[in-house]
Amino acid sequence: MLTIDQATYDGIVAHAKRDHPDEACGIVAGPEGSDRPTRLVEMVNAAGSPTFYEFDSTELLALYKQMWDLDEEPVVVYHSHTATEAYPSVTDIGLASEPGAHYVLVSTREHGNNDGPVEFRSYRIVDGEVTEEEVAVVAALPTT
Amino acid sequence: MAIEVRIPTILRTYTGGEKAVDAAGGTLSAVIDDLEGNHPGIKERLVDNGDLRRFINIYVNDEDVRFIGGLEAELKDGDQVVVLPAVAGG
Numbered sequence: 001m002l003t004i005d006q007a008t009y010d011g012i013v014a015h016a017k018r019d020h021p022d023e024a025c026g027i028v029a030g031p032e033g034s035d036r037p038t039r040l041v042e043m044v045n046a047a048g049s050p051t052f053y054e055f056d057s058t059e060l061l062a063l064y065k066q067m068w069d070l071d072e073e074p075v076v077v078y079h080s081h082t083a084t085e086a087y088p089s090v091t092d093i094g095l096a097s098e099p100g101a102h103y104v105l106v107s108t109r110e111h112g113n114n115d116g117p118v119e120f121r122s123y124r125i126v127d128g129e130v131t132e133e134e135v136a137v138v139a140a141l142p143t144t
Numbered sequence: 145m146a147i148e149v150r151i152p153t154i155l156r157t158y159t160g161g162e163k164a165v166d167a168a169g170g171t172l173s174a175v176i177d178d179l180e181g182n183h184p185g186i187k188e189r190l191v192d193n194g195d196l197r198r199f200i201n202i203y204v205n206d207e208d209v210r211f212i213g214g215l216e217a218e219l220k221d222g223d224q225v226v227v228l229p230a231v232a233g234g
Contacts, residue, residue, distance in 0.1 A: 054232035057201045057208045064228055079233060091234030095199055097154045
C-alpha cells in the first residue's frame with residue numbers, strides 16, 4: 001500500500017494538470033528504508049512529449065546526489081498519462097528500474113488542464129511484473 | 145588508488161548488494177571489462193552491441209559520458225564513476 005499525505009498528492013495532481021497534454025514526471029523522496037514519501041521533486045520531462053517522459057540526464061544525477069547526501073531514496077516515482085488510463089505501459093514496465101519504489105500513474109485524459117477528478121493509481125513494478133496497490137491519502141503521514 | 149563505481153539498486157544483485165565497488169582501467173570500456181571480471185553479467189546490463197545502452201546513464205566526475213567520448217572516455221585513478229538507469233517511460 002502507498003500512504004501519501006494530501007499536500008503531496010495534490011502537488012502531483014497539480015503538476016500533471018499543469019503539464020497536460022505533455023506527460024509530467026517526478027519523484028517523492030523519503031528517508032531510506034522508511035517508505036515515507038516526504039519530499040516532492042517535480043522534474044522536467046526532457047522528452048516534452050504527450051507519449052513519453054524522461055528525466056534529463058544531468059538533472060537525474062543532481063537529484064540522486066542530493067538524495068544520497070540526505071540519506072534518501074525515491075519512495076515514489078510518478079508520471080502522467082494524458083490520453084490513456086493510469087496503468088503502466090509496456091515501455092513503463094520495461095524501463096522501471098527502482099524495484100523498491102511505488103510507481104504512481106496519474107491520468108489527465110478526462111479533464112486535461114482543468115479542474116476535476118483524475119485517476120491516481122499506484123503500482124510495484126519488479127522484474128517486469130506489475131502489481132497494483134491501494135493508495136491511502138492521509139492528512140499527514142503518521143510519525144514513526 | 146582505484147576508480148570508484150557507484151552501482152544503482154537494480155544492479156546490486158551483481159555486486160552482492162554493494163552500493164559502490166572499485167575497478168581499474170584507462171577508459172570506461174576497460175573499467176566495464178574489469179567490473180565484468182569481478183561481477184559477471186553486469187556488462188550486458190550496461191553495454192549492448194558495443195554501445196552504451198540507451199537507457200543507462202554513466203557519469204565520470206559528474207559528466208555524462210555521452211559528452212566525453214562514451215565508452216572511450218578516458219579515466220584515471222581517483223575518478224568517480226556513477227551508473228544510473230534512466231527514469232523514463234511512456
